[in-house]
Amino acid sequence: DAGVTQSPTHLIKTRGQQVTLRCSPISGHKSVSWYQQVLGQGPQFIFQYYEKEERGRGNFPDRFSARQFPNYSSELNVNALLLGDSALYLCASSLGWPNSNQPQHFGDGTRLSIL
Amino acid sequence: AQTVTQSQPEMSVQEAETVTLSCTYDTSESDYYLFWYKQPPSRQMILVIRQEAYKQQNATENRFSVNFQKAAKSFSLKISDSQLGDAAMYFCACLMNRDDKIIFGKGTRLHILP
Numbered sequence: 001d002a003g004v005t006q007s008p009t010h011l012i013k014t015r016g017q018q019v020t021l022r023c024s025p026i027s028g029h030k031s032v033s034w035y036q037q038v039l040g041q042g043p044q045f046i047f048q049y050y051e052k053e054e055r056g057r058g059n060f061p062d063r064f065s066a067r068q069f070p071n072y073s074s075e076l077n078v079n080a081l082l083l084g085d086s087a088l089y090l091c092a093s094s095l096g097w098p099n100s101n102q103p104q105h106f107g108d109g110t111r112l113s114i115l
Numbered sequence: 116a117q118t119v120t121q122s123q124p125e126m127s128v129q130e131a132e133t134v135t136l137s138c139t140y141d142t143s144e145s146d147y148y149l150f151w152y153k154q155p156p157s158r159q160m161i162l163v164i165r166q167e168a169y170k171q172q173n174a175t176e177n178r179f180s181v182n183f184q185k186a187a188k189s190f191s192l193k194i195s196d197s198q199l200g201d202a203a204m205y206f207c208a209c210l211m212n213r214d215d216k217i218i219f220g221k222g223t224r225l226h227i228l229p
Contacts, residue, residue, distance in 0.1 A: 003159075033215070042119075042206050042219030043160070056215040090160060097215065104217065106152075106160035 002027070004093050004107035012113045013081050021076045021110045025093030031055075032074040033104065034066060035090040043090055049074055050097035078112075086114045117142045119209050121220035128197045129228050135182075136192045136223050138207030146212040149183065151192045154222070155203040163205070166190065194225075202227045 005024045013019050025032050031050040035043035048056035049068035063079045072093075078085055088109040094102035118141045128134035140149070151163040166174045166183050173181050178195045194201055207220040 033217075035217075040221070042208075042221050043217075044219070045216035048215045058216055088158060092160070103162055103165065105162075108157065108159045111158075 004091055004105050006089075006091050006107040006110050008110060009108070010111045010113070012115060014115050015081055015083060017081050018077065018079045019081060019112060021078075021089050021091075021112070023074045023076070023091030023093075023107060025072050025074070025091075026105055029093035029095055029105070030072050031094045031097045031102070032068055032072065033092045033094075034074070034076045035092065036060070037088040037090055037109070038084075039087070046076070048097075055097055081114050083114050085112065087112060117144075117209055117211065117218045119207050119218050119220040121207050121223050123223045124221070125224045125226065127226040127228055128194075130197055130199060132197055133193060133195045134197055134225065136194075136205050136207075136225070138190045138192070138220060140188050140190060140207070140209045140218075142188070142209065142211065144211050144213070148210045148212070149181075149190045150208040150210070150217070151179070151181070151190075152206045152208060152219075153201075153203045154206060160206070164192065197227050199227050199229065201225060 033048040034046040037043040045058040047066040052068045066076045068074045090109045092104040092106045094104045147168045149166045153161045164176045182191045204222045208217045210217045
């Protein structure tokens, strides 16, 4: 069975641009979470979606938004990119919500570089 | 606010030896879960071991075990018979039962010396 898949693998953007990152959860998983991992740091929680509804939001500006589709895949959008948005963006999926009873499975991430 | 602290940025261990990675956390909640994740250069975050805070017994997964000290808010990971494939970044993490976000520490880079 396929794991969590994220696209693209790498992305280079310039300041002020907008970017969309995509995530497909493991088949049967209905919950998707997004994390930002800056180089040398642990991942930081951005969003969690379950059944197409936002269930949790981390301490990120409104430039960050996300959504979940009927097939449970998800997109993370970041507007007005800043140099500080350069990071590895990780997507994780789990069977249900809340996550405490369900192990989260992570994808390989999208490496976003802002020039 | 919940925090997770890993005080060892890097550690090295000889192959086949035992190593312990330290982690402390701070929370006012009584119901939470603790994890150790491994992140090799391939970037994928892999769950190594999980501990429910309400369980007194320390979790064990093959060569990996934890020492969970709830009163001290300490959650260390012991790797026995270290193997070259264990080389990676290790993240300690905490999830509150009422919440859905995992709080990660800054990580410990583990080197395995042949």
